[in-house]
Amino acid sequence: MYQPVNTQAANLVNYLLHLGDNALILSQRNSEWCGHGPVLEQDIAITNISLDLIGQARSFYQYAASLEGGDATEDSLAYLRGERTYLNCLMNELPNGDWGQTIMRQFFFSVYQQLLYNALLQSRDETVAAIAEKSLKEVTYHVRWSSEWVIRLGDGTDESHARMEKALNMLWSYTGEFFMPAGYETAAVAEGIGADVAALQQRWMEQVAAVLQEATLPVPVAGKTWMQSGGKEGKHSEHLGFLLAEMQYLQRAYPGATW
Amino acid sequence: MSVQELEKIFQGKVDQEIKIEPKDWMPDAYRKTLVRQISQHAHSEIVGMLPEGNWISRAPSLKRKAILLAKVQDEAGHGLYLYSAVETLGTPRNQTIEDLHSGKAKYSSIFNYPTLTWADIGAIGWLVDGAAILNQVMLCRTSYGPYARAMVRICKEESFHQRQGFEILLVLSKGTPEQKAMCQDAINRWWWPSLMMFGPKDGESTHSDQSMTWKIKRKSNDELRQQFVDMIVEQAKILNVTLPDPALQWNAAKGHYDFGEIDWVEFWNVVKGNGPCNKERLEARRKAWDEGAWVRDAAAAFAEKRAARQAQQVA
């Protein structure tokens, strides 16, 4: 099992794991909709997003595994790490809730991811820049799709408006974590590899506010809400353990088997 | 023109392999048969997402997870193409879906069996999709244009489904003793239900089938079943597994494999709703539909508002 060590190389690996974990955990959550969506077209759409995200996760894990060497693979990184070494943001591991909550989360995260990948295009690490470039196209569509749905549901019926407002209130306190750098992020910035997440917050806020306004939803005032954090440092909600137990079940039950 | 004359023209087209298109005159019974058959096919795709979807969250590697997601998503697409084909016959999709939820419309019984282990995902791909493909390839030449075109698209997309299933089993068959046992167990459970997918034996009823004359269907149950058995027996050798039928034997005189009798009591019970998962499957579909109602309503309401605003801007 991978144990993070506090060295410079481990910082980059942790940075990659963080990027991969964000994508994988949200992909895992979104994939729960497959076969259960509100209408076939959207069942297909959310699954496309899930597939894009799992692809991004694999790219980051493959690179991390190559840096780590030894027996590490994308699958050992995804399936053999425990709750305390997963480095995703808390928001991504939360249960889906209703379709509105799923959409709102996708919107918050995609806008963040778009800004992040845009910044990573400048990474001194060519592999990171290349993954960011490829993923950016996908994420640009996710932003478009989820923004439209936030607007549609926010400005739809009274019921949909109420549900979206509830989702907004529920998720808002998890948005701050995007912009609080973990140690490996700060280190990655210092080396010219990573993106300065704190610097993305202003633009994120503007973009999100514009969509919320069009959706006739209230725009939360910056700095007023207590923000949850910890996921990026491996301190998660109670939900992640169950998610991993399910996801990792076969790899854990049959150690060493090939699938 | 009299109905008899129209019917003659219609049958003439069918006989000449000219596809029937939505606006062409067609006998009511032809339309009705198509609506029933295509909608059942569509429901089978959608309900069929559930047993496989059951393993998406637990797929044993990231690659397998991505493949399975893409595959189950394809089935949603196939359901959509088929609902659209039904729509060309004048029945809106939501009506067709309501008929599924009310229990009026049917879907393939195979999806009322549970997926107990990861090997079931392989077995479904290999056996269930294998059986489905034989049926679907035949349907690419069906007489109704929109159905045939949907099937061509579906067959193109399905081509990877059986392969991925076989590959899952192939890896298991070369794996640990536990994996080998898992593989054999899944095949034991899915073999007979797969044979049942082709329906009752040809000789069991004396009523001739209009669908054959109309070229909606083009091969008999037993023809397709035999084709399936012959194909699978050969492939099973590569997997080094046994098929759970002691009567399975090469018949040199016929040039085909003989096989044992299907348990028709089980078959009829699953059709009638007593399968292990009938209730859960329908319940899952109803739940998704009911819980999605507010989303569909909201999108419709928003579209109206947007259109009204745009009209105002123009004015």
Next chain:
Amino acid sequence: MNIRLTKYYYGDIPEENTGGGAGTVTVKDVAGWPLWEVFIRSKQGLDHKHVGSLQAADAQMAIENARDVYTRRSEGISIWVVESKHIHASNPDDAGAFYEPANDKVYRHPTFYDLPEELKHM
């Protein structure tokens, strides 16, 4: 042909057999979202071709749905959607009057003309 082709697979389970049990059903949105026809250009330089249909609440959603449903395997680079009710079609009953008169105008086709072998590439 005295054979029974009733397939209990995709398609022909008779209505008399009940399965799954009846349930409560929301009937309020039977009308659903409008139906749209989707046309896709598979490559630069080619025509948009009809590929199928789908449901969407508005045009923007229809384009996105078409992208998600009909271009999952890189089938297209450009999408047109049109609400199905706006499509006007010729009547199949007019087929004779519409299309048969063209059948005897063989002189419209290049193969009609008998030209010497020496004349290449015309």
